[in-house]
Amino acid sequence: MPSPPVSRNNTKQYKRQRTRRNPWLLGLDRLMALAALANLSLVLFNITYIPFRDFYLSRLPQLTELYDPIKGIVPNRDTQKYLKTVDQVEQQLAKSGTEGAELQKLLEQLRGQSEELVDENPFELANKTGTLEKIKNRMREQMDNESAKGSFREFWSVDYLKKNLWTRELEFFNKDIRPLIASNYYRPFGESGDFVDFFVVIDLPFVLLFGLDYLIRTFYLSRRRQGTSWKDTIFWRWYDLLFFIPIWRILRILPITLRLHQVGWINLSRMQTQINRFLAESLAGDMTEIVLVQSVGIAQDAIEQGVIEQWLLNPETDTVEINEVNEIEELILQAVKITIYKVLPQLTPDLENVIRHAIVEALSDIPFYRQAQQLPGMMTLPNVIAQQVSKQLTQTSQSTLTKVLNDQKGKDIFDQLGEHFTDALRGELQNQETLDEIQSLLTDFLEETKLTILQRLESKGGEGAAAEVEHLRQVTRDSGRLPSVQVIPGSSRS
Known part of the structure; x- marks a missing residue:
């Protein structure tokens, strides 16, 4: 059975897809849908007969004479x-x-x-x-x-x-x-303690008809689908089992509605979209909040239990290694490389200004410098010298650092620097007061992060995400890159 596209203006296309089916099978499905609709009408009449009996008695007395014996009246x-x-x-x-x-x-x-x-x-x-x-x-x-x-x-x-x-x-x-x-x-009572009701006599032929149809459909599906057992096909059309429940007959409205949808008399695609969107919005928001709260809570518990302190005191035994790389040292080396290759070139003008200012301030404290400025033609000479020195110093420093990192010995020196830096930092952080302050700051930071994200989720909700997903699906479907997907069970005779 072709799947009905989930779109707003798809009624004509939906009906055209239905007409492509085998006309005999489609006619049989429509006949069963008519029988199901007739059965639902009888069920609703039977349920409402007692409350409306006075109306029937005054307006349609022949109907009460005919139906009173069915209700044991x-x-x-x-x-x-x-x-x-x-x-x-x-x-x-x-x-x-x-x-x-x-x-x-x-x-x-x-x-x-x-x-x-x-x-x-x-x-x-x-x-x-x-x-x-x-x-x-x-x-x-x-x-x-x-x-x-x-x-x-x-x-x-x-x-x-x-x-x-x-x-x-x-x-x-x-x-x-x-x-x-x-x-x-x-109205007499039966042995079950309920009022006598012979509606089962009217309902039984419909139940037998639906039972025969259900067996044929499940047998057809089990033979058509390779690797599908009889039990699987029974549960595939689970909603048809509601026809066989002698109580709560009003629940038959579900399989009957689906049958009307399958033969093309009604279109539930819009309703399906709304239900999917509602479930997505509800579940996505709840699941996101639960995962977020649990994740941040685990991180907070780990910090409060002293994970940072354990890492500082015993970094080798308390850490699970997945490779032979010292991540801390590698992070320091990567930070140094980024600073030298990417950051410093962008900061060259600022560095030159800082160095030039420092040179000028240092020269201004020398008595000879102040006297030299009094000589003719020497007023701007110190500034020119400072500018050239700062520029040369900046370029030389950047070039030297680049050469050092490209040299194997320079790499080894930087590796050693990273290792010593980590050891020194670990040693300084073992101070209990400093450690408590870091743990407190990290815990508060995680709590603020959690509350901020929850607040954004509450204010935004899942409607925007669900609508965007539906829009993307529609665009993709219209472009022909993605076939329609039907969630509502289809007819077994498709």
């Missing part, structure tokens, strides 16, 4: 009994009005059932206690009574129905109270 006996008694009262009122012993008996039953409705709360099991509170509030408002039980007793009384038009009161009940009571249900 059956009518609640208490609330259904209550509504049946109300129906009997309505029939009796329509038959004989507000007179008759039968009506009195039915209203008495209804008052008792109303008290049981309030006390026993048959809505609790369905997690619809709020519905009961809504019923009580509406009855209180209708009867202008603070007591819910009292409101029901008054409402279901012959005197109230006689005093008020009973058809209007029953219309209020059927419109505002009955739908709330009818929305209650009973």
Whole structure:
């Protein structure tokens, strides 16, 4: 499968790459993507069915009749009994009005059932206690009574129905109270302790289909890729294993989204870039800080433990040698060479000025020099002499040092000088007061360096580096020197 380029304006190119695949395989992948999308829609509907059941019951009652058995939902006996008694009262009122012993008996039953409705709360099991509170509030408002039980007793009384038009009161009940009571249900528990749910019956055909597809894909990959075992191909498409988990079905959104990406219906390249950038910024900053703090901390601990002192007192036994070169002496020799060959030629005018000034100052202290300046034509002669002497002295010194370094004996002398310099410096640094001061300065210097770099990292962050890397990748990719790289797993039938 061609890898989708990670760029901003790549949708058309991305779709063109998808069309290059075998049309039969692409069609099969799209069919499986449709099946996966249908399964995800069913999963989301099943998850949201209970919270939205009241809406379905009022707008799509046929849907609740069809799907309630899937969720194990059956009518609640208490609330259904209550509504049946109300129906009997309505029939009796329509038959004989507000007179008759039968009506009195039915209203008495209804008052008792109303008290049981309030006390026993048959809505609790369905997690619809709020519905009961809504019923009580509406009855209180209708009867202008603070007591819910009292409101029901008054409402279901012959005197109230006689005093008020009973058809209007029953219309209020059927419109505002009955739908709330009818929305209650009973849902039994299974042996696992959870509510009965037969969604697995609908989900099982999809699981079997995805299982067959998964086996075919892993077998195809294991035969196509040399040296790839069956176990490796199983973990290559690990995200498809989420189809087979009987719980947390919402996690299937991950493999389904990837399938839609693989068939070209959606493009996750931008999201992939953002995720990679976020991970790079987070990990790079944290890792840099950790490495920096640990490295500087190790150096500080080594200084505090007396590494410098050990090197000064016992330089041979406490040092790990990787060659036969004395690095300290070699560094001194290199510093001398750089000074003579590179630095001194650039400082020649300054050195001449210093020497000339020194000569003039030295001559000014001689009485003969001051007297000579009084003679005619001798005013500028000392300065001319000083200038020539300083220039000659500077050139001679530089030439002499260069010849000495080019001579073998001169090299040996400088080697000996470096060795003696190291020994003398080591001896002077063994003074405890000097050594403590050096260790303290080095420790503070490392601490300041650590804090400075951390401050810069915190202020700058990893966004600049990640953006620059992405820009370089895009430039290189556009120039054709680097192929696109896909991190999101691709289809096995590519």
